[in-house]
Amino acid sequence: MINLAAGKCVPCRGGEPALTDAEIADLQLHVSQWQLKEVDGIKRLERIFKFKNYLEAVAFANKIAMTAEKEDHHPLIVLEWGRVTVQWWTHVVKGLHKNDFIMAAKTDEMFG
Amino acid sequence: MINLAAGKCVPCRGGEPALTDAEIADLQLHVSQWQLKEVDGIKRLERIFKFKNYLEAVAFANKIAMTAEKEDHHPLIVLEWGRVTVQWWTHVVKGLHKNDFIMAAKTDEMFG
Numbered sequence: 001m002i003n004l005a006a007g008k009c010v011p012c013r014g015g016e017p018a019l020t021d022a023e024i025a026d027l028q029l030h031v032s033q034w035q036l037k038e039v040d041g042i043k044r045l046e047r048i049f050k051f052k053n054y055l056e057a058v059a060f061a062n063k064i065a066m067t068a069e070k071e072d073h074h075p076l077i078v079l080e081w082g083r084v085t086v087q088w089w090t091h092v093v094k095g096l097h098k099n100d101f102i103m104a105a106k107t108d109e110m111f112g
Numbered sequence: 113m114i115n116l117a118a119g120k121c122v123p124c125r126g127g128e129p130a131l132t133d134a135e136i137a138d139l140q141l142h143v144s145q146w147q148l149k150e151v152d153g154i155k156r157l158e159r160i161f162k163f164k165n166y167l168e169a170v171a172f173a174n175k176i177a178m179t180a181e182k183e184d185h186h187p188l189i190v191l192e193w194g195r196v197t198v199q200w201w202t203h204v205v206k207g208l209h210k211n212d213f214i215m216a217a218k219t220d221e222m223f224g
Contacts, residue, residue, distance in 0.1 A: 038153040062174065069170075077190070078190050078191075
């Protein structure tokens, strides 16, 4: 099994196609707790992480943000009392890129 | 003009009614950059804050989160590259409470 979480985002300048449904289905096996979601025709990966404590949720959101900045790939993070919702997708390919799966796997790892 | 930003959230245990439309209209004058939004029949205050830098957006989200924890009133914060969207409402009154306007004014002040 490939270790997505150990991957690095590759620079993605657009021009390349988004992943196909078959490629998505294959990669999704590695991040099975993420749901496929479509917003305005653009596929995203989404996972909701639950917390019993606000500050733990805040700390988790910060961990994701710091990794996002390091990899120069930034998700949508929704921070609420009790939960953090994370969505990964790639603007320039208008859909999902392998980078999104790498980041989803890294997010899982940060959740522990 | 009342200084909402200097206010403190009062404990809100439910049982009291949400603000009326007239009360909302009056308080909204003090936080005029916030839009009224209705989600599942529940009114919320929303404002989108723009940033040119991800880490500034992250720092702003953290400031809001720390104030939220201190006041024991927690918003929905959406953190993305370039912007932070904040929504305030009060679950237990299923709508808007004066606390939400106090927190919106405090959020404006943190944005500076």
